[in-house]
Every structure is written in structure tokens, then in C-alpha cells.
Amino acid sequence: MRLAVDVMGGDHAPDAILKGCFDALADLxxxxxxxxxxxxxxIRETMREHGVRDGRLVVEHADxxxxxxxxxxxxxxxxxxxxxxxLFLVGSGRAEIRADAVLSAGNTGACVTAAIMYMKxxxxxxxxxxxxxxxxxxxxxxxxxxxxNPEPKPTHLWQYALMADTYARQVLGIGxxxxxxxxxxxxxxxxxxxxxxxREMLRRTPDLNDIGYVEGRDFFEGVADVIVTDAFVGNTVLxxxxxxxxxxxxxxxxxxxxxxxRLALEFEPVVRRIxxxxxxxxxxxxxxxxxxxxxxxxxxxSQPRAIRAAIRNxxxxxxxxxxxxxxxxxxxxxxxxxxxxEAT
Amino acid sequence: MRLAVDVMGGDHAPDAILKGCFDALADLxxxxxxxxxxxxxxIRETMREHGVRDGRLVVEHADxxxxxxxxxxxxxxxxxxxxxxxLFLVGSGRAEIRADAVLSAGNTGACVTAAIMYMKxxxxxxxxxxxxxxxxxxxxxxxxxxxxNPEPKPTHLWQYALMADTYARQVLGIGxxxxxxxxxxxxxxxxxxxxxxxREMLRRTPDLNDIGYVEGRDFFEGVADVIVTDAFVGNTVLxxxxxxxxxxxxxxxxxxxxxxxRLALEFEPVVRRIxxxxxxxxxxxxxxxxxxxxxxxxxxxSQPRAIRAAIRNxxxxxxxxxxxxxxxxxxxxxxxxxxxxEAT
Numbered sequence: 179m180r181l182a183v184d185v186m187g188g189d190h191a192p193d194a195i196l197k198g199c200f201d202a203l204a205d206l207x208x209x210x211x212x213x214x215x216x217x218x219x220x221i222r223e224t225m226r227e228h229g230v231r232d233g234r235l236v237v238e239h240a241d242x243x244x245x246x247x248x249x250x251x252x253x254x255x256x257x258x259x260x261x262x263x264x265l266f267l268v269g270s271g272r273a274e275i276r277a278d279a280v281l282s283a284g285n286t287g288a289c290v291t292a293a294i295m296y297m298k299x300x301x302x303x304x305x306x307x308x309x310x311x312x313x314x315x316x317x318x319x320x321x322x323x324x325x326x327n328p329e330p331k332p333t334h335l336w337q338y339a340l341m342a343d344t345y346a347r348q349v350l351g352i353g354x355x356x357x358x359x360x361x362x363x364x365x366x367x368x369x370x371x372x373x374x375x376x377r378e379m380l381r382r383t384p385d386l387n388d389i390g391y392v393e394g395r396d397f398f399e400g401v402a403d404v405i406v407t408d409a410f411v412g413n414t415v416l417x418x419x420x421x422x423x424x425x426x427x428x429x430x431x432x433x434x435x436x437x438x439x440r441l442a443l444e445f446e447p448v449v450r451r452i453x454x455x456x457x458x459x460x461x462x463x464x465x466x467x468x469x470x471x472x473x474x475x476x477x478x479x480s481q482p483r484a485i486r487a488a489i490r491n492x493x494x495x496x497x498x499x500x501x502x503x504x505x506x507x508x509x510x511x512x513x514x515x516x517x518x519x520e521a522t
Numbered sequence: 523m524r525l526a527v528d529v530m531g532g533d534h535a536p537d538a539i540l541k542g543c544f545d546a547l548a549d550l551x552x553x554x555x556x557x558x559x560x561x562x563x564x565i566r567e568t569m570r571e572h573g574v575r576d577g578r579l580v581v582e583h584a585d586x587x588x589x590x591x592x593x594x595x596x597x598x599x600x601x602x603x604x605x606x607x608x609l610f611l612v613g614s615g616r617a618e619i620r621a622d623a624v625l626s627a628g629n630t631g632a633c634v635t636a637a638i639m640y641m642k643x644x645x646x647x648x649x650x651x652x653x654x655x656x657x658x659x660x661x662x663x664x665x666x667x668x669x670x671n672p673e674p675k676p677t678h679l680w681q682y683a684l685m686a687d688t689y690a691r692q693v694l695g696i697g698x699x700x701x702x703x704x705x706x707x708x709x710x711x712x713x714x715x716x717x718x719x720x721r722e723m724l725r726r727t728p729d730l731n732d733i734g735y736v737e738g739r740d741f742f743e744g745v746a747d748v749i750v751t752d753a754f755v756g757n758t759v760l761x762x763x764x765x766x767x768x769x770x771x772x773x774x775x776x777x778x779x780x781x782x783x784r785l786a787l788e789f790e791p792v793v794r795r796i797x798x799x800x801x802x803x804x805x806x807x808x809x810x811x812x813x814x815x816x817x818x819x820x821x822x823x824s825q826p827r828a829i830r831a832a833i834r835n836x837x838x839x840x841x842x843x844x845x846x847x848x849x850x851x852x853x854x855x856x857x858x859x860x861x862x863x864e865a866t
Contacts, residue, residue, distance in 0.1 A: 247709055315769045328706060328714055362672060362757045365591050370672055370754070394761030398769040410714070413706045414755055415762050417738030422763050425659045425742040426770055429799075433792045441792075444785050448777045455773075 179209070180236075181472075181492050182268045182277035185216030186243045186261040187284020189479045192216060195283060196224050198485025203232055205490060210234065212489070213277050215265045217241050238275050240264035246478060250287030254295065262288050269471050270296040279472035279492040281463060283480040289473065290326045290466060297471035300501055302508040305330065306468035307338045308409070308475060309345055310416060311461035316400025320346050320355070324412040324464060325475075332375035335359065335406050339380055339388075340511060341467040341504050342404045348498040349465075349491065352403050354387045360407035361391035376406070379515040386511075463488025465495055467504070472496045523553070524580075525816075525836050526612045526621035529560030530587045530605040531628020533823045536560060539627060540568050542829025547576055549834060554578065556833070557621050559609045561585050582619050584608035590822060594631030598639065606632050613815050614640040623816035623836040625807060627824040633817065634670045634810060641815035644845055646852040649674065650812035651682045652753070652819060653689055654760060655805035660744025664690050664699070668756040668808060669819075676719035679703065679750050683724055683732075684855060685811040685848050686748045692842040693809075693835065696747050698731045704751035705735035720750070723859040730855075807832025809839055811848070816840045 183199055185192045199212050206212070211234045214221050218239040225235070242260035244253040257263060262284055267273040269280035282289050290306065299306060307323030307330075322342035327334060339357050346355040359377055361369040366377075368391065380388045392402050394415065407415075427449060434442045462484030463474035474492040476484055527543055529536045543556050550556070555578045558565050562583040569579070586604035588597040601607060606628055611617040613624035626633050634650065643650060651667030651674075666686035671678060683701050690699040703721055705713040710721075712735065724732045736746050738759065751759075771793060778786045806828030807818035818836040820828055 249711060315773055325706070360758065362669070362754050365593075367593060394758035394763075395765040397762050398765045410706050411755055411758055414704065414738035415759055418741050418759050419738075419762065419766050421739040421742045422766055423770060426767060426796075429659055429796050430774070430792060433795050434789075437792050437795075438788065441785070441788050444782065445778075445789070448774060448781050448785075451777050451781075452770075452773050 179207070179279075179493060179496060180211045180213055180277040181279040181281060181489055182213035182215055182238065182265055183485070183489070184261045184265045184280070184282035184284050185214050185221060186240070187282040188476065189246070190481060191283065192220060192224065194481050195485055196221065197228070198480070198482035199235070199489070200228055200230050201482055202486045202489040203234060205486075206234060207493065210493060211236055213238050213268055213275055215240050215268060216261045236275060238264055238268055238273065244285050244288045246285050248285060248288065250285060250291040253285065253288050254291045262292055266292040266296040269473065272296060278496045279474065281474040281476060281485070281488050281492050283476035283478055283485070286325055286475055289475050293466050293469045293471070293473045297469040297473065300468055300470050300505050302505060302512070303341075303468035304337060305334045306466050307334070307341065308464050309342045309467050310412075310464040311350065312416070312419075313455070313461060314398050314400060317403075318350055318461060319397065319402065320350070320404045321412050321416065322404070322406055322467065323409045324416055325409045326466065328408055328410040330372070330408050332372050332379060335372070335376035335408070336379040336383070336515065337468065337508060339386070339404065339406045340383070340507050342406065343386060344503045344507055345465060345467060345500055346404050348500045348503055349494050355403035356387050356389045356401070357404040357406065358389050358392040358396075358402035360405055360411060361393065364391050364393055366390075382515045383511050384514055460487055461491070462486070463491045465491075465500070470501065472501070523551070523623075523837060523840060524555045524557055524621040525623040525625060525833055526557035526559055526582065526609055527829070527833070528605045528609045528624070528626035528628050529558050529565060530584070531626040532820065533590070534825060535627065536564060536568065538825050539829055540565065541572070542824070542826035543579070543833070544572055544574050545826055546830045546833040547578060549830075550578060551837065554837060555580055557582050557612055557619055559584050559612060560605045580619060582608055582612055582617065588629050588632045590629050592629060592632065594629060594635040597629065597632050598635045606636055610636040610640040613817065616640060622840045623818065625818040625820060625829070625832050625836050627820035627822055627829070630669050630819055633819050637810050637813045637815070637817045641813040641817065644812055644814050644849055646849060646856070647685075647812035648681060649678045650810050651678070651685065652808050653686045653811050654756075654808040655694065656760070656763075657799070657801060657805060658742045658744060661747075662694055662805060663741065663746065664694070664748045665756050665760065666748070666750055666811065667753045668760055669753050670810065672752055672754040674716070674752050676716050676723060679716070679720035679752070680723040680727070680859065681812065681852065683730070683748065683750045684727070684851050686750065687730060688847045688851055689809060689811060689844055690748050692844045692847055693838050699747035700731050700733045700745070701748040701750065702733050702736040702740075702746035704749055704755060705737065708735050708737055710734075726859045727855050728858055804831055805835070806830070807835045809835075809844070814845065816845070
């Protein structure tokens, strides 16, 4: 099996990405290979610097970069030699080297655009969605959609629920995931027409542990394993949670230093343990569910550890047959909720 | 000046609400009065228990309660003797006793419904919005809308910006508030059509310190004083932030106890100081901006301190003439952004 990595994507590219790939060799299953997509000279040079010589590393040359802030559609159309476009050519069997899965920590919008353009959607899928695994305090929570579709229709939300549920079962090993729709109140009748219609579809879906609505406050309370929402809410709460956690730890550090610098030393291992237990790096890489391929999107600020975890995750995605299960699931559930494929 | 309080609203009603009112007497300006709306017998009994005898406390009898989970429209229509309906009759000059401002920690939807029904909207206002003041680490941030309007049109968002800006100036004393629209990316061109259209209107608005888009991560970074969004996102991020902060402190407490129980004792004042600095109780009470009256909505879990602060806040709202300023502001800005009143 082969996984291709965009060496130039992310705030700490290329160093952190390449380092993550080198580290990943240690847990790469027998017979698997990594395709490093980026400027060949730079990649070979970095390998030499790190003393890495490994036949399982293949290089695919790409000498353009799509910046984090570039407009996705324009960039993908105009930069054919960019690491992102080359990545998806490799990942969709359109290049000489082929890969079963791809990974990028670069421009998310460009990845989504290129994934849909080159990998195409899975049969029956209307709109792909990004499923981010959040290390909450009670265990992982899968949030979908976290960035692909800011204005989903009810059928899109319904498909996100089924796809994220399948992912949670196959890759995270959660037995019967509790699936919830994000709403502004837990009571029936709350929210927008779109939410209420999606709720109705979920209620009629067989073999789904649908627990109804959750609110923002339930996010970290361990009441749901899968939370479905639109990309606007999903992306905003993710980024807000990141910012708040960082600000809180900073505030605590400042207060501790003011109180008693000696206390700061004793407090450090506490913070380190909390970080270790709730570390998004461990779940590095969020799959873009619904495309006909395995596309992992990593956090822009990914460090080597996150890249290594995302590689593991991407290979598990292919190996456990998530896409095949999604296609079966959507087609077998469609009848129960009045042929959603037609309700676009 | 008179402020009426719904004694039966909130998770800790009536005790915490009444205690808050009693405490508020200490800082009630000369000549001001509080109208306590709820079951007269219970109110008088509680006053006796607390040894409170004060001519500035007026009782308005109401013997029904609208529960936190009742459907707002139905409840307001069917419970004419509820504390919420009586509150708004008092606050809109339709009862024998009149009040200049009202406050409830009860069912938010019912308060919004009753406020619009009895107080009516201010001239030119299309949809009222709730403005919550969040004690972020760098200073207060006003978030509007936090719960009234889940599907705002661009003109609604534009009005929220102007109204919240006016509130931040008049009541919070922020000189030239930095006003931002919540989006899923800081770059121009990101987000939905609704967001982009609201952005265009804000850009053309005179005397507004419009700083463009902010993302979820900017919330606690001190980049904006006023953040405008829809009720779905606003409510979700607020509740999520609450849940995350609580979970984080719990996690820290557990880790500290596991590490070293003595450390827990030393850590306690640190946590207490952070809470004191970032305490939403201090900003208790969020105004429903855009109604022709002063309607303060308090957090359902309000304790006496939050109620006391909300009373202070409600009286300041009236005294500083926020509504008059809003009406002037909307009418003088309308021309610059192509008659928004017509663009409903």
C-alpha cells in the first residue's frame, strides 16, 4: 500500500512534514511505501541531512506551492505543478506513481477542491465532508463537517452522519457510536428547518444510534461520539476551542508565576499530562469523507508527531475499507429515508 | 427609574434571583425601585426570612411559571399569568405598575417572544438580537446575536453590528469598538453569500471601526470588541466555551490531585483569581437589542451576583440612552448602505 504526502503544505513545512514521514517509517506496515510530493532536490537534500536512506520512500517532483491563503479554485486550476495538485494526481491514479491514500497539511480549501476534481465523489455521495476527531476529556468525538460545506442541505447532513458513523466504527473502533446533530437547544422543534429535516431523516435511518440534538455545551461532556453540523459551525467551534484552551493555559501560567514561581515547576507535569491525554496530534489527519479515495487533511500547524499519526490513520482508512462500507451503508439506508439521492 | 425582575426564571429561581435583588439594593441609585414579579406570598415570605423590609421593593403578583424547556410561542400565548408575561406587561406600560427595564433568567425564547410582542421593535429595527458580553482574557467582547435569530439576513447582521457597537460604547464605555463579522476564514471572499453581503454593508457604514472578518480562534485573542454572527453560531460557541472551560478546570483538578494533593491547595487561589478576572457573572444580563424597551436576559444558571450585576447593567442601559442612540445610528447610516430597511 502507498500513501502520498504533500511535503510543502502546512505552517512548518517542509521540515516538520519530512521529519514526520521519516519517523513514520518506524511503524510503516510491511510492504507499505510513502510517496514524498514536493521539490525533488530539497527532499533528497533533507533526507541526506537526516541520514535517511530507505527504499520505502519514493519522491514525486512538484516545484510549485499553493499558499495557505490562496483562493482554492484558482490555485488548483492554475498551479498544475503544485505539490497539492501532484498529490491528488498521484492519489487518483493519474500519475505514473500511484498511491492508495494522500495526506496534506496545506490549504484545506485547495485540498477539498482537488480531491473532488480528481478523486471524484463516491457513488451516492452528494457533498464530501471533513471529519475531525477531537480528543475530548471522555474519549474521542468525531465532528463532521469541519470545513468543506458551509451551507449543507438536510440530505448532506444525513450523509455526514452515516459517513462519520462508519468512520468511527471502522477506524476508531467505536462499537455503536452515539450520533447527534448539533442544534441550539436539545428539545425537538428547536433550530432551523434544515436541522429539523435532517433530524427526521436520521430518526428513520436503520442501524444508527441516533441520540437526537446536542448543544455546544455537550461537546466536552462525553454524550456523543459523532456530532454532525455544517462547516461554518464546525470550523468555528474547533478554532474557538483551540483558542480558548490556549488562552486558559496561558492565563493559568501567568497567575501561577505571579502567585509562586516554584509552583510553576510543580504545575508543569500536570499540564503536560493533560496535553498528552487530549492531544489532537494523536488524531492527526481528518479524512475528507465521501470522495473516491483516501484523503487525509492535517492541521496547518502539524508537527512531526501529527504527521506520523496521520500517516497511520490514512493507511488504516484504506485497510479497514471505510469507503466500501460508506457506499453500502448509504445505498442500504436510502430507501428508509425517501431516496435521499434524489432530494438534492 | 424602575427595573422589574422575573423572580421565577432560571435554574436557581426563586432563591438566587431574590437574593440578587436584595443585594442589589446596596447599589441601587437614589430614587430607583425594583419590581419583583412572581407569586406574592412566596416573595413576601422570602423577604421576611431574609429580614428585608425596603420601600424600594414593589411586588407584582404572577402565579404561573413558564418552564425552561417550554415552547416559547405557545407558553407566552397561553400563560397570561406567568412571571414572564407579567414582566413584559410591566415593562411595556401595559400593567398598573410600570418599569423602565426588565430582567429575566428564565426561558430565553419566551423572553424574546414576549419582548417583541409587548415592547415591539425600535423604529427601523428588523430583528432584535441578544448581545452577550464575554469576559475574554484581554477585556470584554460583545457577541451579537447569541440566541434570537438563527437565520439572519445580511441586513440583520448589519443592524446587529450597529446596535452592539452602540451598546459597547454607551454601556461598556469602549471608545471606538473594533467590530468584526464571524467567518470561517479571515480572507475576503470566504464564507456564505449572506456573510459577504453583510461585510459589504459594514464596509460602507460611516463611523464604524469595521475590522473585517474574525475566525473562531480570534475570539479570545483580543482582536475585536464586538463580534457579529447568527444565533446558531453565537449560541453554540458560547455554550461550547462554557463547557470547555469547565472540563479543562476539572481535568486540571483531577491531574493535580493525582500528582500531589498539597499542590491542589496551592492551586486553588490561582483558579479563583482566573475565575474572578473572567467571570461572566460580572457582566450578568445580556440586552435584547432592538426592542423598544430595556430587556435584560440573564444566564439560566445565574447566581445572586449575576442578578445584581444584571440589575446594574439594565439601569445603565436606560440611563445611557442606548435605544435613542440606536435609532439615530440606524437612521443616519441607512443611506450609506442602500436603505437597508427596504432590503428585508
